[in-house]
Amino acid sequence: xxxxxxxxxALLLVGGMVMLGAGSSWLVTGASRLALGLGVSPMIVGxxxxxxxxxxxxxxxxxxxxxxxxxGLSLGNAVGSNIMNLLVVLGAAxxxxxxxxxxxxKALRSNxxxxxxxxxxxxxxxxxxxxxxxxxxxxxxxxxxFLGSCIRSARGSEEGVxxxxxxxxxxxxxxxxxxxxxxxxxxxxxxxxxSLAHQVGVSDAVIGLTVVAFGTSLPELxxxxxxxxxxxxxxxxxxxxxxxxxxxxxVVGSAFSIHPERIPAFVARQDIPILIGVTxxxxxxxxxxxxxxxxxxxxxxxxxxxxxxxxxxRAM
Numbered sequence: 195x196x197x198x199x200x201x202x203x204a205l206l207l208v209g210g211m212v213m214l215g216a217g218s219s220w221l222v223t224g225a226s227r228l229a230l231g232l233g234v235s236p237m238i239v240g241x242x243x244x245x246x247x248x249x250x251x252x253x254x255x256x257x258x259x260x261x262x263x264x265x266g267l268s269l270g271n272a273v274g275s276n277i278m279n280l281l282v283v284l285g286a287a288x289x290x291x292x293x294x295x296x297x298x299x300k301a302l303r304s305n306x307x308x309x310x311x312x313x314x315x316x317x318x319x320x321x322x323x324x325x326x327x328x329x330x331x332x333x334x335x336x337x338x339x340f341l342g343s344c345i346r347s348a349r350g351s352e353e354g355v356x357x358x359x360x361x362x363x364x365x366x367x368x369x370x371x372x373x374x375x376x377x378x379x380x381x382x383x384x385x386x387x388x389s390l391a392h393q394v395g396v397s398d399a400v401i402g403l404t405v406v407a408f409g410t411s412l413p414e415l416x417x418x419x420x421x422x423x424x425x426x427x428x429x430x431x432x433x434x435x436x437x438x439x440x441x442x443x444x445v446v447g448s449a450f451s452i453h454p455e456r457i458p459a460f461v462a463r464q465d466i467p468i469l470i471g472v473t474x475x476x477x478x479x480x481x482x483x484x485x486x487x488x489x490x491x492x493x494x495x496x497x498x499x500x501x502x503x504x505x506x507x508r509a510m
Contacts, residue, residue, distance in 0.1 A: 198389050206386030211412070213379025217372045218416030224369030226426050231362045249440035250373070251380035251410040256449040259402070265325065265455030269316075270402025271410060272441040273465050276309070278411040279434045279441075280472050281498035286415060287422040287430050288491025294427050295484040302484070305435040306477040308340045312442035313470050320462035330450035337443025344436075376413040384409035399458045400509050403465060404502070431481075438473075460508075468501065 198206075252275050259268040287293060295302060312333050319329030387405040396405075414437050421430035475497075480490050 203386040210379040210382030217375030221372030228365040260449035265457040266399030267402040274403035274407025285494030288486035293486040323459040333447030
């Protein structure tokens with residue numbers, strides 16, 4: 195990464211934030227209108243198209259980090275992003291506007307499970323401090339099964355979904371442009387944030403779990419909050435759940451299948467079990483009734499603050 199002054203890093207952070215705000219608005223507008231126009235549930239669009247688009251920063255950062263021999267940054271980015279997605283993204287979206295997922299409860303439960311399976315594989319495969327290519331390929335297999343499940347669900351959800359008239363190509367163009375702006379903004383945020391972190395001597399694993407994870411989670415945060423404000427709760431929740439499967443299945447699987455690498459054992463032994471606990475908390479305690487209230491959203495943000503305190507104490 196090119197060395198830069200603190201002022202340059204701060205400029206990248208601010209510029210990336212502006213792009214994320216604009217890109218999220220365009221992405222949500224295009225995705226929701228495209229879903230209704232094609233008769234596909236917004237939950238399915240959030241789990242697939244939007245989930246993939248907002249996971250592109252994690253994919254590019256993690257693959258590049260693994261190829262450069264920084265397995266801790268690569269894995270920490272994906273794990274940290276997933277924890278932030280569940281606690282910060284959904285929590286902040288619920289605080290802004292309580293989330294009510296009206297339909298697709300079956301898809302909700304199914305994709306919570308898909309978020310747990312790769313985490314369990316990572317604990318087993320990374321306990322020794324190294325992620326091998328067979329483990330990475332197993333993660334890609336889980337992702338392929340998830341994607342196939344989403345496609346089958348999309349085909350089965352065509353009935354009973356209101357169709358909204360409009361030019362689908364225009365909606366697709368708006369969605370694609372929004373994704374491009376989001377990805378570019380996220381890269382600017384990460385570049386500036388990592389530069390500042392390196393200047394204070396923080397390790398790659400901690401950078402991945404905190405600064406990089408926060409930067410690459412900003413597309414999910416911006417998209418989900420915007421969707422919540424517009425009453426697209428299914429798109430908001432689907433975006434988070436889809437992005438989490440993308441992060442552990444596609445992102446980690448791709449990075450370590452290209453370049454198997456050593457990882458800090460504490461990520462597999464501590465942070466991934468925390469991720470599993472957070473996933474179970476959200477799936478079994480917060481979301482069973484299909485709603486996330488403002489109080490529950492605030493509690494999720496407090497839990498995340500406690501996790502950040504844990505990371506600081508561990509680093510010390």
